[in-house]
Amino acid sequence: MMSQTRFVRAFLSRPQRLLPTSALGIALLAYLALPLYSGEPLQAFDTFNALQFFARLAPLVLGLGLTMFAGEFDLSLVGTYALGGMLAVQYGGAHWVIGIAVALAAGTVIGAVQGTIVARFNIPSMPVTLGTYIALLGLTKAISGGLSKTYDNISVTLWVDRQIAVVLSPRSLLVLAAFAVVGLFLGCSRWGREIRAIGSDRRASRASGVRTDRLLIGLFATSGVLAAASGALLDFSLGAANPDPGTQPLILAAVGALLGGVSLAGGRGSVAGLLAGALTVSLLAQIVTAAGLPSYLAQLFYATLLLLIVAVEAPGLRRVWTRSSVRLHSRRSAALARAIDSRKAAS
Template sequence: MKRPSLRRPEVSLPVAALAITIIGFALIPAYTDSALAPFDVYNALQIFARLGLLTLALGLTMIAGEFDLSVVGTYAVGGMLTVQAGQGHWAWGLLAAVGAGAAIGLLQGGLIARLRIPSMPVTLATYIALLGLASALSGGLTRTYSKAAVTLWVDQPVLTYFSPRSLITLGLFIVAAGVLSLSRWGRELRAIGGDRRAGRVAGVRVDRLIVGTFAASGVLSALGGSLLSFSLGSANPDPGVQPLIVAAAAALLGGVSLAGGRGHALGLLGGILAVALLAEIVTVAALPQYVSQLFFAGLLGIIVVIDAPDLHSALVRQRTRLRPGRPHPSPAGAQPTGQI
């Protein structure tokens, strides 16, 4: 029999995390002097919009058993290209960012798939190179976007709690969830993440799938950087490593396995929403910033222990040995009592 769906980590982790953070958010007036306002929900969704596409991009590669460290570099280059190419019209900036993200993803995916090399060193090298490229494009300076109307539009309130930027991000999560659930691509992505060799034997076009996944990661990362530049009215050549850390924490909180082969877009959505609510709790309650950092550090430690591949089997063996009434195995070579 299959276990109930709520017991599966890709479901239980994001559901539990989101439920806990929603309760903590709702109880803010009980342990602070601050009352909740609609703006607090809106601001949490803005945080979600800032890091959501980065989490989705990273999560997709993790489901495939890879890890795209270059997402933050693509994020920075996408934002910089948006500002520089979109001064005449916002669409040119958006197209430049998305096209660059697709090219970066195709190049990385092609190298990883064709040469059968690990993704970590490739994407790390790409990340460093992209930060250098973003700095070269801007001369090492923050660049300003002159179209104030676009900046006002992407962040204008919609239905009180949303903005066009958060709705676009939410819509892409829903599209990704549909593709992963209803298409062959989603099933094959989990298959190669769980066992790539078995996937090849089963006829899965592994190389094409890896290239497509990295291309999707590049497009999503660049689009996230583009929307952020529209929102801020500027682009920073070096966003730092914090976006990568938060995106990785949100992906793991969303039920994605460190070993690959497990995860869903809706779980990733729950993970990043939990992270966004936690960040808003820290802000509204005026807690020190290190509180969220300690939370993420402890959370990652717990997930790593739970997700350790041999931990569950070791615990089962130990429980079997300690079960009352079960005879313990005799040492190798020893004769059972009462026999000659």
């Protein structure tokens, strides 16, 4: 009982470390135990599919998580994701580099404009990015006429999904490289600390000399680039661009970021944790697919995960648990003291 109490106390005090590792460990064990449910052994292709889903989702988790470090929330990710894919397909027919360049440029501009509005005018990011999300979906549908657009460069479609070392692909390797670059950049420079300082207390960080405006603009620009790149690579893989991907990518990105240990209030999180959160959601998605579970069960499962994470983040729960832990410790100490006194009296 004591060890469980200590674990829960440590979990609540350091969720940025324990939550990602615990979630990934549980998801990995469930994935390895999948044959017990399905009766079919795991194949290398199952892991390949999980990492392909990871390549689609992880850039969104990384982009969303970076803005959450600073206490913001980029709802426009899915709009940039859809627009980036549509632009890449439309302008990358002759050469994929042109399509990628146009998509990344659009993502950079969209993110930088949003960051400028949020930073310079001190406007909350939620309404700004929500409005941008709606506008981008409308723009994407206007470009495509409301219809999916086919990508005819088959060689690129085959290349981005080519199997490397059985379970990897160029898409998944590029995403892992993005995590490595961002992780090294934030870990080896002062910007990582300053971004978390903005999320903890923006006024105090500004008073201490942190260039909050530049950092926020950079964060939103990075988020836009990651979302556009993810949409472009996915649409190259599918051979078509969908003007409306729905809200599921944003929901799963939020689940992945929160499972990665990012705080809803900002000021906490790591790139390694975001990587673990994205891998966790990808493994869970593959489990649902391989087990043949209905889609509504998956949605209910993700909703339950979100509620649990929000409950862990609630300050009230922390206070209740701290008080109960202190009371339990006091009772045990008192009981131990009485036992010692009775032994002394008996002797």
